[in-house]
Amino acid sequence: MPGRPSLAGRCLRGSRRTGGMGGGGSALRVCADHRGGINWLSLSPDGRRLLTGSEDGTARLWSTADGQCCALLQGHESYVTFCHLEDEAAFTCSADCTIRKWDVRTGQCLQVFRGHTSIVNRILVADNQLFSGSYDRTARAWSVDKGQVSQEFRGHRNCVLTLAYSAPWDLPGAPCAEEAGGLLVTGSTDGTARVWQVAGGGCWQTLRGHTGAVLCLVLDTPSHTAFTGSTDATIRAWDILSGEQLRVFREHQGPVICLELVNRHVYSGSADRTVKCWLADTGERVRTFAAHGHSVSALKYHAGTWASASSYLDPLASP
Numbered sequence: 001m002p003g004r005p006s007l008a009g010r011c012l013r014g015s016r017r018t019g020g021m022g023g024g025g026s027a028l029r030v031c032a033d034h035r036g037g038i039n040w041l042s043l044s045p046d047g048r049r050l051l052t053g054s055e056d057g058t059a060r061l062w063s064t065a066d067g068q069c070c071a072l073l074q075g076h077e078s079y080v081t082f083c084h085l086e087d088e089a090a091f092t093c094s095a096d097c098t099i100r101k102w103d104v105r106t107g108q109c110l111q112v113f114r115g116h117t118s119i120v121n122r123i124l125v126a127d128n129q130l131f132s133g134s135y136d137r138t139a140r141a142w143s144v145d146k147g148q149v150s151q152e153f154r155g156h157r158n159c160v161l162t163l164a165y166s167a168p169w170d171l172p173g174a175p176c177a178e179e180a181g182g183l184l185v186t187g188s189t190d191g192t193a194r195v196w197q198v199a200g201g202g203c204w205q206t207l208r209g210h211t212g213a214v215l216c217l218v219l220d221t222p223s224h225t226a227f228t229g230s231t232d233a234t235i236r237a238w239d240i241l242s243g244e245q246l247r248v249f250r251e252h253q254g255p256v257i258c259l260e261l262v263n264r265h266v267y268s269g270s271a272d273r274t275v276k277c278w279l280a281d282t283g284e285r286v287r288t289f290a291a292h293g294h295s296v297s298a299l300k301y302h303a304g305t306w307a308s309a310s311s312y313l314d315p316l317a318s319p
Contacts, residue, residue, distance in 0.1 A: 027225060033060060033069050034229055039177030040298045042085040047302035049104070051090050051261070052309065053080035059092045061085075061104060066231075066303075069138050071107040075100060091130065093120035099132055113141065122164045131199075133160030139186045141198060153184065153196045155203050160291050162187040162216050163200075170221035185240060187227050187267055188212030193228050194239045205243035213262040218261045220280065227280070235268055235278070247283040251276060260299045267306075269296030275308060 004202070036055030059073040061079055078095035085091075089110070090102040094319055099113035099120055118135035125131075130142040139160050141151040144177065164185045171183070188194070193207040193214050196299035212231030215286040219226050224245065226238045235256055237248035254271035261267075265286065266278045275289040275296055292310035300307045 005029065005193065007094040012015040029141055034058070037232060038297065038305065039080060040082045041300055042083050042090075043300045043307065044085050045087055045303045051083045051085040052298070053092055055079045055299050057085050057094070059090065059102070060122055061090065061107075064302075064307075071106055073100075073102050074167050075109045075111075081120060084125055086125065086230035091123055091125060093123045093132060093188065095119040097134075098110055099130065099142075100155055113142055113147050115142075115149050118159070121161050122163045124165055126165045127167055127182065130316075131163050131165055133186055137188075139163060139196070141184070142307070142311050151198065151201045153186065153194075153201050153203075155194060156186065156188040156190050156192070156207075158188050158190040158213075160186050160188050162214065164217050164226065165219045166219055166224075171224055171241075181238060185217060185219060187217045187228055189213035191230075192228065193217060193238070195226075195243070200259065205240060205246070207236075207238045207240075207243055209238075209245045209248075210234070212255070215255060215257055216259045218259045218266070220261055225280075227259055227261065229259050231255040233270070233272075235259065235266065235283075237280075237283070248279050249283045249285070251288075254295070257295060257297055258299050260301055262301050267299055267301070269299045269308060271295040275299065275306075 001305045007095040032055040034056050038052050038054050040053045050064050053059045056075050060069050061071040076094040076096050080092050080094050083092045092105050093099045097116045100109050101111040103110055116134040116136050120132050120134045123132045128144050130144050133139045137156050139153040140149050142149055168182050184196040184198050186194050189210045191210045192205050195205040197204050198297055210232050214228050214230050216229040224241050226240050229235050233252045237246040252270045256268050256270050258269040266280045268276050277287040278285050294310045298309040
């Protein structure tokens with residue numbers, strides 16, 4: 001199986017947060033069936049299932065009730081970079097340049113999306129569209145049903161690592177979003193994030209300020225704010241309509257690899273092996289969690305329970 005060297009960090013942990021933000025957390029269960037590091041995880045909308053994508057070229061579906069593996073998704077020809085889980089379908093992308101759609105009940109591959117010319121780093125499913133970002137320096141929009149590219153977004157000078165989408169109705173009173181069929185935000189190793197009009201593929205704003213690659217981002221659509229995490233060890237908040245940088249979150253001692261936004265708190269996972277909790281509106285750090293023995297590669301939250309994944313691998317390691 002082609003992949004990157006030094007595969008490790010195969011541990012997936014589920015933790016329940018108790019009490020307030022100052023309270024502790026206890027590990028509920030550990031899932032360790034993958035034969036390589038876990039690069040991403042995704043929770044089903046009802047929180048009953050968890051999908052993991054691994055360096056071993058597979059994705060696995062788990063029951064959150066007992067930690068048992070429910071399905072093994074095999075078919076990619078290289079490591080799985082990212083995964084997304086819905087009620088009846090799962091989506092994975094890979095260093096084999098493809099995206100796959102899976103039936104979560106049978107584990108069968110339903111569709112293969114081909115078109116990117118290099119590693120596909122991230123995918124996002126919204127409004128019956130699939131969005132993807134790749135090392136080929138492009139982001140693309142696809143029809144979920146037909147598997148065909150409907151739009152390409154070109155302008156980044158290096159690979160596209162992360163994506164977020166806002167539908168037109170999530171940004172009331174923003175003409176750019178209404179006319180453009182929504183806004184797509186992308187982060188790149190060129191150190192910028194870009195805001196794109198989905199319908200036409202044009203760049204609306206370029207968000208400049210990071211001094212390293214933008215590895216992750218999350219959107220707070222009510223406040224039209226994007227939070228980006230970078231190899232420069234900072235998190236930055238931006239107004240996606242004006243392009244203004246609003247605040248900088250500093251305290252991590254390594255690249256910020258993953259972000260989650262929950263109840264006006266930003267949670268960040270880093271190569272410094274910690275998860276930090278911040279107030280989204282001020283940038284104040286509330287809590288630091290010593291999460292893993294290696295880089296925190298992914299975070300997911302549902303109904304009081306956190307899942308975090310870990311890997312030894314450098315998030316910008318070459319294929």
